[in-house]
Amino acid sequence: MILDAASSASLTVQATAAGASTATVLAVAPPAHAGRRLLLVLETDGGERVRGSLGSPALDASALAAARGALADPRHGDDLVTLADGAEAFVEVRRPVPDLVVVGAGHIALPMARIGAELGFRVWVVDDRPDFATRERFPTAHRVVRADFSDPFTEVPIHNGTHILLVTRGHKYDYDCLVKVLRDPARPVYIGMIGSRRRVRATFLQLLEDGIPKERLAEIHAPVGLDIGAETPEEIAVAVAAELVKVRRGGTAASLRDLEDVAERFFPAGEGA
């Protein structure tokens, strides 16, 4: 089967929506091979699927190596490469769909869902309250899910491209969600949690008692967002959005988390909240 652009695009959309990454190698020269493509799908569990062919085993081996190299480099952009026998190909990398899962559909979730959608995230909003988890409140969300916080992610994909923001109304709920997330084999690219230092510390101590390793807790962005002095829900959403961009692009602006003394969270001596 020849892998044409439409079939390749459809496979890529399906794969990246499920958290996989893809690299497409499109031969552009010589003419005998031009227009043929090979698609490498790298699943979240590290498994590989290969579709299509550039028309010879040597070219395919060389294309596969180029595809693997491109996927292994987080900064890899689309690029022309030279393959075996001087053939030329265009390599296109697609990363997992950037999912933003906002847990808690309250006053911060509203601007967060709007800004998140504008930034290219596929936004999911989860809440246990039917009056809050409504389509009307979140017109830009991909899905609005009503679910208990004890099991919030049954309908929501948690994969390596997932960004999770916990903005629930109580730290009991944050705790319930974090236990689920941190015990899942997938490693979300971002976990942020809103809350006062007291609330964050209480949640972390409970998680430590449950045997969640400190290293995992250190991955959590709490306090959440960049240090811009945000106060209103909209400002907080902007601070979080900026932190999401920082995670995506690798900027240097200061996150509130990094300004805090991390160890202090685990040894709550000294000042209170």
Next chain:
Amino acid sequence: MTYLDDLALERALAAAREAGRACALATIIATRGSTPGKVGAGLVVDPEAGLTGTVGGGCGEAEVIEAARRVLATGRPERMHVDLMDEITSWSPAMCGGTMDVFVEFVPPAPTEEGA
């Protein structure tokens, strides 16, 4: 740029396939100097549904659309070199001073077997 905007080309290709129509896909595979379209940018030319996406607009894009019509007629891909430099004295906003390589491919109305 929302998540769905990002998938505009994929959706256009899927729509043509769904309708059983051939279309052409143009992709910028290389640029030199300053160009309005970046590497990886694409344009779907669908004879019924029209254009989706852009390779930068202006005269350069017009050349690419011409090539896409040829590709649709012959079924053979073309690699083209588009020069955006020779109109340096023009006032066109699409005048940028660079060049780009664009690969234009035929997208069949249905999946095809090897050797068909």
